[in-house]
Amino acid sequence: MYAQMVKSTGEGVKSREEMSPEEAVFQDRIDADVKIEPKDWMPEGYRKTLIRQIGQHAHSEIVGQLPEGNWITRAPTLERKAILLAKVQDEAGHGLYLYCAAETLGVTRDDLTEQLLSGKMKYSSIFNYPTLTWADIGAVGWLVDGAAIMNQVPLQRTSFGPYSRAMIRICKEESFHQRQGYDIMMKMAKGTEAQKRMAQDALNRFWYPSLMMFGPSDKDSVHSAQSLAWKIKIDTNDELRQKFVDQTVPQAEYLGLTVPDENLKWNEEKGGYDFSEPDWAEFFDVVKGNGPCNKDRLEARIKAWDEGAWVRDGLLAHAEKRAARKVAAE
Amino acid sequence: MSADLFEFLCRMGDNCLILGHRVSEWCGHAPVLEEDIALANTALDLIGQTQLWLGLAGEVEGKGRSADDLAFLRDAWDFRNVLLVELPNGDFGQTLMRQFLFDAWQELMLSALTQSSEPRVAEIAQKAVKEVAYHVERSGDTVIGLGDGSAESHARMQAALDLLYPYVGELFESDAVDQAMVKAGIAPDPESLRAAYDAKLAQVMGEATLTLPDDRFAHKGGRTGRMHTEHLGHILTEMQWLQRAYPGASW
Numbered sequence: 001m002y003a004q005m006v007k008s009t010g011e012g013v014k015s016r017e018e019m020s021p022e023e024a025v026f027q028d029r030i031d032a033d034v035k036i037e038p039k040d041w042m043p044e045g046y047r048k049t050l051i052r053q054i055g056q057h058a059h060s061e062i063v064g065q066l067p068e069g070n071w072i073t074r075a076p077t078l079e080r081k082a083i084l085l086a087k088v089q090d091e092a093g094h095g096l097y098l099y100c101a102a103e104t105l106g107v108t109r110d111d112l113t114e115q116l117l118s119g120k121m122k123y124s125s126i127f128n129y130p131t132l133t134w135a136d137i138g139a140v141g142w143l144v145d146g147a148a149i150m151n152q153v154p155l156q157r158t159s160f161g162p163y164s165r166a167m168i169r170i171c172k173e174e175s176f177h178q179r180q181g182y183d184i185m186m187k188m189a190k191g192t193e194a195q196k197r198m199a200q201d202a203l204n205r206f207w208y209p210s211l212m213m214f215g216p217s218d219k220d221s222v223h224s225a226q227s228l229a230w231k232i233k234i235d236t237n238d239e240l241r242q243k244f245v246d247q248t249v250p251q252a253e254y255l256g257l258t259v260p261d262e263n264l265k266w267n268e269e270k271g272g273y274d275f276s277e278p279d280w281a282e283f284f285d286v287v288k289g290n291g292p293c294n295k296d297r298l299e300a301r302i303k304a305w306d307e308g309a310w311v312r313d314g315l316l317a318h319a320e321k322r323a324a325r326k327v328a329a330e
Numbered sequence: 331m332s333a334d335l336f337e338f339l340c341r342m343g344d345n346c347l348i349l350g351h352r353v354s355e356w357c358g359h360a361p362v363l364e365e366d367i368a369l370a371n372t373a374l375d376l377i378g379q380t381q382l383w384l385g386l387a388g389e390v391e392g393k394g395r396s397a398d399d400l401a402f403l404r405d406a407w408d409f410r411n412v413l414l415v416e417l418p419n420g421d422f423g424q425t426l427m428r429q430f431l432f433d434a435w436q437e438l439m440l441s442a443l444t445q446s447s448e449p450r451v452a453e454i455a456q457k458a459v460k461e462v463a464y465h466v467e468r469s470g471d472t473v474i475g476l477g478d479g480s481a482e483s484h485a486r487m488q489a490a491l492d493l494l495y496p497y498v499g500e501l502f503e504s505d506a507v508d509q510a511m512v513k514a515g516i517a518p519d520p521e522s523l524r525a526a527y528d529a530k531l532a533q534v535m536g537e538a539t540l541t542l543p544d545d546r547f548a549h550k551g552g553r554t555g556r557m558h559t560e561h562l563g564h565i566l567t568e569m570q571w572l573q574r575a576y577p578g579a580s581w
Contacts, residue, residue, distance in 0.1 A: 062358075062363070065357060065358035065366070066358045069358040069359075072354045072355075072357050072373075073351060073354055073355060073569060074568055074569065074571055075572075076402075076572040076579075077398045077402070077581050078347075078377055078380060078381050078384075078397055078398055078401055079381070079398075080581055081354070081377050082374055082377045082378055082381070085354060085357070085370050085373055085377065086370075086374055088357050088358070088370055089366075089367055089370035089371055089374065092358075092363055092366045092370065093367055095363055096363055096364070096367070109363075134572055134581070184581075187580060187581055191579055191581075192576065192578075192579050194576055194579070195576070195579055300358065303359070304358070304359045304360060304361065305361075307361070307421070307422075308360065308361020308365075308422065309361075310480070310482045310483055310486065311361040311365075311422050311423070311476065311483065312361055312362055313479070313480050313482070313483070314475065314476045314479030314480045314482065314483025314484075314486075315475045315476065315479060315483075316479075317479040317480040317483070318474070318475040318476070318478050318479040318483075319475075321478065321479075
């Protein structure tokens with residue numbers, strides 16, 4: 001789940017009486033679970049909200065390469081190195097599918113990239129946390145990809161065709177990512193004392209940032225209400241967070257690790273765990289740019305883009321020369 | 331014989347390991363998303379090949395060392411990669427030029443090794459040569475695209491070629507280990523690959539409008555272990571850190 005606090009029209013959901021005839025037909029299609037395709041008519045708010053959401057998701061995949069890329073050259077075995085490389089390569093591929101999906105809405109990848117680099121568009125807050133030890137690579141796979149899957153599985157049913165199809169492909173790969181993360185944690189949790197300590201420390205640091213990935217409670221949010229009505233969003237943030245906690249706590253127990261929450265308790269009545277809210281002040285700080293790694297992450301992307309300008313220009317110049325030579329030869 | 335074969339397999343494996351490491355340093359930092367994917371893919375292939383070559387090296391040596399033991403627990407003097415692959419990435423052009431200079435050699439070497447009298451060597455070569463055929467196509471196309479691109483990209487690619495060409499000669503050096511491999515029908519004489527390599531370089535550099543240096547001076551010592559660059563120690567420091575800091579742990 002790499003989209004947080006995506007703004008919608010800000011006007012709330014229109015009643016049937018307020019809708020234009022086109023809007024009513026559009027809403028009927030959504031309600032009947034008919035996919036919206038790029039050439040179909042759509043309200044401007046739907047288009048804009050989707051661009052924001054898909055764009056933010058794509059940026060998250062791209063920036064998300066960095067915390068894991070941080071450990072590729074230090075991976076402890078050849079097999080772990082190969083798996084991590086494959087995973088980071090997948091993330092770049094996910095970014096590519098998502099940018100392509102966004103492009104069907106009339107925005108270019110370069111436009112979106114520029115908005116990321118200028119700070120106008122965001123990426124998921126989670127990637128502003130550092131990966132300090134090898135166990136963090138396990139925790140990222142287990143918790144961060146786990147939270148992502150929780151959000152993305154329902155998004156396979158999202159109303160916009162290209163987004164839905166991208167999510168179907170992405171989900172297949174994400175479940176492999178989560179398994180490899182859990183596998184790393186397993187090795188660490190059953191390993192030496194130092195490894196166990198690393199694993200617990202990684203859980204301690206990634207638990208609350210993972211809960212933050214779902215975004216603040218949105219039960220009263222007008223943006224979320226509109227996105228839910230358009231099936232751009234399928235579940236509320238709180239529903240997804242609850243599911244994530246319910247799924248993850250038994251996994252932590254199996255590993256013999258302790259979830260860093262004194263208030264964590266099974267609630268028989270609701271059939272789920274009661275748990276502490278993350279520190280939302282910290283979340284808003286991170287979103288504003290004050291997380292531990294915001295500056296580094298953005299600088300790395302800006303550097304890659306700026307230093308790559310001559311490569312993009314050079315390849316473009318070559319393509320133009322070739323095209324000109326082909327025309328001259330004909 | 332097995333000592334020579336072990337040495338030969340370390341040369342093959344260490345080239346893949348060290349170049350794979352270098353290429354993986356790009357992860358998340360490439361000029362365009364497609365290149366991030368391609369670089370990660372190349373690094374992944376090279377690490378996969380490392381597992382095969384060093385795995386076989388450990389088997390041939392017969393002292394119970396695994397591919398991981400060889401990768402993570404040897405010091406610089408035991409590494410047998412050519413100097414070319416341990417050189418820093420530089421800019422994207424330098425990385426792709428290094429890749430092409432290596433790929434063009436590796437493709438010729440692996441093609442010859444598919445006919446090796448040692449079936450385990452032939453088997454690895456058959457698998458790897460398919461991956462490398464794609465690597466050389468891509469790195470060659472990129473060298474051509476950037477060489478025959480803008481004025482700036484042309485100048486950068488020429489500078490990369492001038493910098494790296496003195497490291498090409500080592501790929502074709504021959505010593506007693508190579509002679510033993512030739513005698514046993516396991517591997518070709520490296521020198522025998524040079525003519526085909528020169529032809530490939532002439533073709534690609536021609537299309538790239540780049541000029542091959544006349545001087546054939548060659549830096550060497552990596553594949554015999556006599557001499558490495560100072561860069562190798564830093565690569566190993568990073569790569570081997572976890573294994574060294576937590577000896578005996580299982581990951």
